[in-house]
Amino acid sequence: MPPTRTRDASGYPGFWRGLRPRKHEGRTAVAAIAFSGTQNKEVLGLKLNELGISRLHKLISSGEVTSVEVTEAVFERIDEVEDTVKAYLFLDREGALKKAAKVDLNVARGEEIEPLAGIPVAIKDNMCTKGIPTTCASRILEGFVPPYDATVIERLKASDAVITGKVNLDEFAMGSSCENSAFFPTRNPWDTSRVPGGSSGGSAAAVAAGEAIYALGSDTGGSVRLPASFCGVVGMKPTYGYVSRYGLVAFASSLDQIGPITRDVWDCALVMNTICGRDPMDSTSADVPVPDFTSFLNGDIKGLKIGVPKEYFGEGIDPAVKEAVLGAVDKLTELGAEAEECSLPHSEYALSTYYILAPAEASSNLARYDGVRYGYRAEAGDLLEMFKKTRQQGFGPEVKRRIMLGTYALSSGYYDAYYLKAQKVRTLMRRDFDRVFERFDCLVAPTSPVVAFPLGDRTADPLSMYMVDICTIPVNIAGIPGISIPCGFKDGLPIGLQVIGKPFDDGTVLRVAYAFEKNTDYHKERPEL
């Protein structure tokens, strides 16, 4: 039931500005709105596109600003920096503004709006959007327009989210730098000569650069957390099964999971509230209750037991990363948590396990790109030639490499030595986590052993690129939740702190992340573009 109020005949939402009772009295009271220049409103010295979801929700639902204003602010920012950042593959300005206007109308009518209503979101281009091209940053899907929406997109649409467009990624989400996009690499807003991380590089860069309020990414081996870490934003991979994969273009089905990329932990919890939950279209979607994730965000971590896995601080870690993460552990201890070193002895096998399992599943998942029903088709005289040429010309080098690796790992005579072996080691790795979670409520570790590296630095050597994900991969292998939040800088480049939790205890992960964030200022830093 909408609140009973006299409707303004003009329908202009501004009529109610300041009159509406503040129902969501939360963390910070909404301050007076100032105007900078002719169009750009500012709140607390921030432009609308720089604000978070919860703040914007208050402003929009109270009528203090309109969704159209917010959306326009985001597109103005896109106009301003996109040539430099190159986060977007497709912009839907018209669709976004239309949706924004609808939300504004709802507000004007005095209707209650959803927490994500009217707030601009960027979607990684491996999630199907009905009527909007979905390319997975691959030539092979160029021109493909899905006739259906992914479940997460349906959920966002049902919440009246404003979708700004589709953002860049490593082709089919295979990569750690966003350089494997068939179209162009995305730049790190903190240093445009560097990579934003991958594969959800477009999502993280867009959020960091203010080109979206938040974004959805997907995480198969760290693809949400790593770019979040490189771009100084918050990125979460929920427990496998919490978010429906229906409509997420599959890379490695048993590892893929969609997750939010936001500017702070509160926003992350809000997005989680909307995207999590059982979906009958996904057989691996778990039937577990979805709590209000913001209810975990009370800043209280007293007595919480935190494990610090020593293997994540080993060879190859940047000393600055190590220092920042250990500093974060101190901070958490200071806040009342009990931190202790622990061991995940099979961590050193994670990379090998992952690079068998993920490519094996990918080799099968990507078999459908054959030029028959959609996407690119090469000219050929017969069918076999058409298949081979289409795939030769349509896939980039990293995708081919993984298809080859995966096909080999599943092929006759090698299945036991590779695929089956890796699935068994997966069991050992899960047991490692089970064991430490008997003693600890969560684990903290670096998100990546390194900070954002220069473009081209690792493209020639696949293994050195794979190493970047060494700290995030085990979380996917075990199917457990993990978040990356900013915890420091090295030479002006963000460092990510990873918090890892028990299956379906995503709430605790958010709780610890929030407590840290609340008591630090790293997340408030913005890149200068």
Add this chain to the structure above:
Amino acid sequence: MKISRGDVEHVANLARLELSQEEMEALTRQLNDILTHMEKLGELDTEDVPPTYHVLDMVNLFRPDKVGKCLQQEEALANAPDQDQGCIRVPRVLEGS
């Protein structure tokens, strides 16, 4: 050598990938590097370890036998590179391939 050039050719054929000479050489080298790295798994005794195909302990996920909405023919073919008579047109399969 974990994987020979011949193996790479065979695997490429299974995966329906045509590869140039350079790609073939680069892949042979890179796959060998990666597979060598993976030899590490051999260190582990996994004889009595069951595989984890699913991280979730779920079974019997069914849908009821209910007919739902289909795509219109035009929608179904909208993305097709080539079509004819309501069908998708493809080059003919050659015998022996």
Add this chain to the structure above:
Amino acid sequence: MTTEYEVVIGLEVHVELNTDSKMFCSCPTTFGAEPNTHVCPICLGMPGVLPVINRKAVEYTIRAALALNCQVAKYSKFDRKNYFYPDLPKNYQISQYDLPLATGGYVEISVDGKKRKIGIRRVHLEEDAGKLLHEGTGPKTSLVDFNRTGVPLIEIVSEPDLRSPEEARLYLNKLRTILHYTGVSDVKMEEGSLRCDANVSIRPLGSEVFGTLTEVKNMNSFRAVERALAYEVERQKEILERGEKVERETRGWDENRRITVSMRGKEEAHDYRYFPEPDLVPLEISRDWVEEIQERLPDMPDERQARLVRELGLPEYDAEVLTSSKDLADFYDACVKHYPEAKTVSNWVMGEVLGYLNEKGLEITDLPFRPEDLAGLLRLIDKGTISGKIAKQVFQEMCKSGKAPETIVEEKGLKQITDESEIAAIVEKVMEDNPKVVEDFRGGKEKALGFLVGQVMKATRGKANPQLVNRLFRERL
């Protein structure tokens, strides 16, 4: 000296289940729609889609497996079978590899009056592929219709227990009958809801080792199966007789030329790279579920046949014919329920009913009247309302119009004339008109009576009660 060979045949039979919706999506399974109208993103293998198992398909597979005397697995799962083909949208088929839904069953066939058990190795559930059409699109292209893609399909693999092409046909026929009884499939070979491939080899009689087998495909009818296998057996014999070796290969049956031809120039090594389907969770089949399905399983043909002999006293032959299809057996049972003279009903069903159906090429379910109508017809004979001869006429009319026998008798005025005075008048008229014949009879010519009676029947268009006519003549002669 010619060697005696033993034929070894195993059949792989694919049967489409007649669920309402497809295996992994909600598209309908109905046959014969416009191309690519029974499709959705899921069965088209669009990027991002996921399968969800149709519960009924699993239930039907279990039902079929139980009817084939199989052990139903407690734990089962789906796997991906990877191969590229344009009618396979994902370029992998969701099938079952090492943990099929059921294993270890058998089917009993009777060969020359002797019962033989043919082993069933496994029954598994998978999804069907689409259809590739080569006609009407030029020599260089093919057309793909995905309507059939994703229809649930069970594969029934027999042990190599079949010893002749005839046994293979008998097995296939029995399998079809059983599956039809279970109601899980239409089992129509001509519509492709039943398909059969065969593994054929021969070996010297008494040998323990199997010969090299060939796989025979493209057999599109029961007759084709028997013919193709007979051809293939002879072909292999000739090869061995020449001292050559049978090559392991796939051969296709060419119905026009009545030969099998090699389908691949060079045998391509199949490497399907099976692995557990990560998009589907495993199946745990509870014993309760199996029992529930077992309880609802109708009597199978063998049991039903035995019951007809035991309870109704029918001859073996009648029982076998009447149970050859479930619909026929159901029809017969329904008739007997309304008219309990089992053998009389059997004679009518096997005679008139099957005769009519064979003549018209129809199925029992095509009959426009109900079993109780046939029972009603038989009761009319018993009551003397019509004669047996008129009854056959009424039966034909029932087949044509579907009207109840009573209505037909009424409308066509076929009711037997039993009024003595009415018939007596006709009898006397006939005697008057045929004095010569009357004389013959009186002179001892028994046959002459037949002629006279015939004249009365003619005059009454068969409606006079024949017993009555006879008596009246005898009284007067």
